[in-house]
Amino acid sequence: MEHGSRDGPASIMHLPDDCLYFIFQWLDSGSDRESFGLTCRRWLHIQNSSRQSLQFHCSLSLPNIPLLCQTSMSIKSFHLYRLLNRFRQLQSLSLSGCMDLHDSGLTQLQCYGSNLQALYLDCCFGITDNGLSLVAAGCPSLTLISLYRCNVSDVGLEILSKSCLALKDVNLSYCSHISDHGIRAISQHCCQLRAVRISYCRNVSGVGFKGCSQSLTYLEAESCKLEPEGILGILSGGGLEYLSMSSLSWCIHGDGLAAIGAGFATRLRILNFRLCRTIDDESIAAIAKGCPLLQEWNLALCHEVRISGWESIGSNCNNLERLHVNRCRNLCDNGFQALRDGCKRLSVLYINPRGRISSTSIELFKLLRGDVKIKEEEVMCIAPSWAF
Numbered sequence: 001m002e003h004g005s006r007d008g009p010a011s012i013m014h015l016p017d018d019c020l021y022f023i024f025q026w027l028d029s030g031s032d033r034e035s036f037g038l039t040c041r042r043w044l045h046i047q048n049s050s051r052q053s054l055q056f057h058c059s060l061s062l063p064n065i066p067l068l069c070q071t072s073m074s075i076k077s078f079h080l081y082r083l084l085n086r087f088r089q090l091q092s093l094s095l096s097g098c099m100d101l102h103d104s105g106l107t108q109l110q111c112y113g114s115n116l117q118a119l120y121l122d123c124c125f126g127i128t129d130n131g132l133s134l135v136a137a138g139c140p141s142l143t144l145i146s147l148y149r150c151n152v153s154d155v156g157l158e159i160l161s162k163s164c165l166a167l168k169d170v171n172l173s174y175c176s177h178i179s180d181h182g183i184r185a186i187s188q189h190c191c192q193l194r195a196v197r198i199s200y201c202r203n204v205s206g207v208g209f210k211g212c213s214q215s216l217t218y219l220e221a222e223s224c225k226l227e228p229e230g231i232l233g234i235l236s237g238g239g240l241e242y243l244s245m246s247s248l249s250w251c252i253h254g255d256g257l258a259a260i261g262a263g264f265a266t267r268l269r270i271l272n273f274r275l276c277r278t279i280d281d282e283s284i285a286a287i288a289k290g291c292p293l294l295q296e297w298n299l300a301l302c303h304e305v306r307i308s309g310w311e312s313i314g315s316n317c318n319n320l321e322r323l324h325v326n327r328c329r330n331l332c333d334n335g336f337q338a339l340r341d342g343c344k345r346l347s348v349l350y351i352n353p354r355g356r357i358s359s360t361s362i363e364l365f366k367l368l369r370g371d372v373k374i375k376e377e378e379v380m381c382i383a384p385s386w387a388f
Helices: 017-025 030-038 041-050 077-086 129-138 154-163 180-189 228-235 281-290 307-316 333-341 359-368
Strands: 002-005 008-010 053-055 092-094 118-120 144-146 169-171 195-197 218-220 242-244 270-272 296-298 322-324 348-350 373-375
Touching: 129 154, 154 180, 180 195, 281 307, 307 333, 333 359, 359 373
Parallel strands: 002 008, 053 092, 092 118, 118 144, 144 169, 169 195, 195 218, 218 242, 242 270, 270 296, 296 322, 322 348, 348 373
Antiparallel strands: none
């Protein structure tokens, strides 16, 4: 404690708020940051107004977002009002798993949501298009929104897309009321769109992506009812690097996926075809030739890929590092040899040794390609580090 004036001693309590904010931001320990506000009401105000992210304990677990409390609680409109009034500088808010929350609970976002950049509403079954319109009105700076299993429709998506033009990441997985109309609104209005998840949206054929921005680099469309024209729409931006289209065997047959290798996906690095049981050699050959940057390809349970398909992969996939061929019924010794003799950058191969590949072929592969790790367990394609 030092004498700063004739009026008496000066202490840290005499520091202006700007200095206290600076001190708080430099605290490395999470426990120190949480206990900062216990000092006095002024320091509590500094702590509250400095918080940029918040996740409720009832929410689904999300990385790098601190929990509000350690006791289970049911978040309703009243709680949310008080908390948004307390934490006014939030940039990331997770309400995931708050099943008692209804549209009216989001009303306060119109007053306190201007700084929000990320909003998670996963499994908020009480949120509908009305709630999404409140989000659109109060959160113009949103770059990420996750609506996993929400009861929203194309109407809400269209309202959202016209107000939140900066959206980059959108999760619509299991939103059963979403169709190509809503996808079109998002892809046309949000020119910075980077990542979209539409898995299990059975009313989406893919045509809504037609004319999408080149910024779209990540798409998950597992178990969707995609059509050949929809595939072209998805590829139309030309910027895709990650594409997951597993479990499409019931809606796309034969060479329906060959368009991926027709010059529309030259930037593609990761491709997931797991459980696409009817994809044929013609599509495989087209993709192997037309996607020169491909680094990981999941073909697990793709039963119609035969020798010519494996030969195309071996001859053309010169940048392939990880290949999944688990439980492919028509991968035999000759096809396995084609992979062994090609794919010069291959580092990991996932296989099922109980298939048609002989133990001799496997041992020969290990001998001649000691640089490749052969793994029996099935691992899903690795998403880019920036994917939400």
